[in-house]
Amino acid sequence: MKLFKTMALTLVCLLLGIAVAWQYNSVNANLVLAQYEKKNLSQLVEELLLERENNEKLRARIEELQQEVAALKNDENMDMKYVEDLKKAVLMARVMAGLETVKGTGLVITVESGGQIRVRASHIQELLNELKASDVQAISVNDERIVATSEVREAGDYIMINGRQLVPPYTIKAIGDPDKMEKSLNLMGGVLAKYQIYEFNVSLEKNDNVVIPGVRDDGTVIRTDRLTPVVQ
């Protein structure tokens, strides 16, 4: 009887020991796993939302085109509609290329050196990248429109954009959501925080009527001499 009791106790203690070790191990593993999964899950959700938004936009574009195609097919007296469509397509392409002067709601930012440090091309480039990240529709620096081929480079004491020398103060205009742009510029450690450290004089103004000129159309900025269109 006594032997039985001792054996039972030993067995139970052994089981308990194993259980404790198992539990400890599993809690540790779960912690690691949970962290990994949490990060993965939020990332997945973020990507899902993004994908949904993109699909919504795609559907809107498809619907628009479907209507245009249907109109082209059905309309008996299509001349007017047809010419109108073509003109709209031309205008849309010219706006996208940056060839048209456009007006809209946005921000006007001026930047100028306020101390020892000169405003360099890289400082302006950083600002432009930040603006592009907040979904702008048009940007200019000292009225030089930023297009697909626009460079921002150092030229002696000044900066050069679209092959033109620009002198300070630099005025950057952007058409887009002004609050969104301002928020991303004001982020901690963001562009404006850096400008403050460089002691730049910066002004930032929201405006409902920002006018951004088109790029000059002489073949020096939008260049196509090395490109051949591919017929689809």
Added chain:
Amino acid sequence: MVKTHRILMFMVFLLLGLLISLQFRGIINNQEGNISVKEMAARLEAEEAEGRKLLETLNSLEAEWSQLLNNIGSRQRDPEIMELIRLRDYEYFRAGLTNVRGDGIVITMQDAQTAGDNIEDYIIHDADITGILNELRSNGAEAISINGERILGTSKLVCAGPTIFLNKSRYPPPYVIKAIGDPDILYDAIDQLPNVAVMRLYGIRVDIRKEYDMVIEKYRLYESVDEWLSTLEVVSE
């Protein structure tokens, strides 16, 4: 003696019971976590598949629309309309809305395989890429794409964790930048870029090669044009 023994046994069993139930619950929770991640991944995959389908629909619609316009135009033989069609093709070409062909370079960038203490130094950042884009433009690049996304003047390019957000989509490395221009000038400009040397020092692979007669894809317009134009007023001069 017997009483203490019983109490001891009771305690031991109590603990054992607690532990087993704890362990069991842990396993169940864990499974729940797995399911939701799997489910989310499946939903994402479905949404992405839907996106690819929509894109195909859009592409065939665009082709149909373009064909219809061309057919009507040539049937009517109206010089004004022929001129408008020519103008549309030309402006689409200049705006980056047409696939283009030409000589240039291809840059392939891949994160370092082994990372040291500061992981940030061993991965590619948006500033590394925007720096390269600026250098390409300064050296006469006429068309640029990254992982097949045509880069326009207002293209968005931001770091999003280990991936890069381009125009409206997210891309993981490697990043393949194509640029059409003078291949020799572009090659030398990028090869001699100080930041490229720094990246290479950290083990980030930056391969540059000259490529002849390559195609750069058009910008994929995938949002309502009317909506996009509605927030802009075109000021005629």
